[in-house]
Amino acid sequence: MDLQNKFALVTGGSKGIGRGIAEALVREGVQVCISARHQDEIDEAVEQLNQSGGGRALGFICDVRDYGQVKALVDHAVKELGGLDILINNAGIGIFETVEETSPEDFRAVLETNVCGVFYCCHEAIPQMKQRGGGYVINISSLAGVNAHPRMAAYNASKFGLNGFSEALMQEVRHDNIKVSYIMPGSVNTEFGGDLPSDEKSWQLTPEDIARVVVDLLHHDDRSLPSRVEIRPSKPPKK
């Protein structure tokens, strides 16, 4: 895909991996709409993104768990940008407790963000991509989508589910010139799960590492679709 003047939506683009992806896309000349739940963080990110050179950025507040808000987000992005070619489903949360400790509300929040939110965004974005003759959906999954761990049941369920959703969607829309890929990162140095990015975690991947994979995927020739990408820190601490 030639990225110059393409239109993209990055959910959860105010910080962490989404912010890194939005920055890389703007630098490639893409017009990017980011979304998240906190207006102050969106405003700060949009200001910085617009200093990256290349394309431009705008922002819109949206909780991806709410279908009405996602509809408004996609409408806004299409109206303000002029269309939609690329959807990066990045917004996600992790709550790491045993099944016994996990409240039904927290379990629902993880599934509604990481799975239902992705469905809502795809449901709204795909007709827009069809109107433009094609597009690209990239879902940010996790290695927790293939490896189960104690205290990760809700997160594992959401990312295993997201992988299945991505595979089915890929097969559904490939003949409409819409590509679907999902990326499964290992540990990335962000605020994810209430953590803080820190120097002690410098062995971890960075948002820029994931952004590089996104840009590489988008640059693949029309005939080629790397539909599932695993990326992990090369040297995690020895166990």
Ligand SMILES: NC(=O)c1ccc[n+]([C@@H]2O[C@H](COP(=O)([O-])OP(=O)(O)OC[C@H]3O[C@@H](n4cnc5c(N)ncnc54)[C@H](OP(=O)(O)O)[C@@H]3O)[C@@H](O)[C@H]2O)c1
């Ligand atoms: N960090 C890792 O080690 C790692 C590893 C593998 C996969 N991942 C995946 O990568 C994605 C991004 O994670 P990250 O590490 O960048 O986390 P992060 O630093 O916590 O950023 C998460 C982003 O998503 C937004 N968000 C969260 N809930 C949302 C909701 N309901 N509606 C809209 N936006 C929402 C947040 O903004 P607001 O809070 O303002 O909404 C923020 O912009 C997630 O899908 C995560 O599962 C992360």
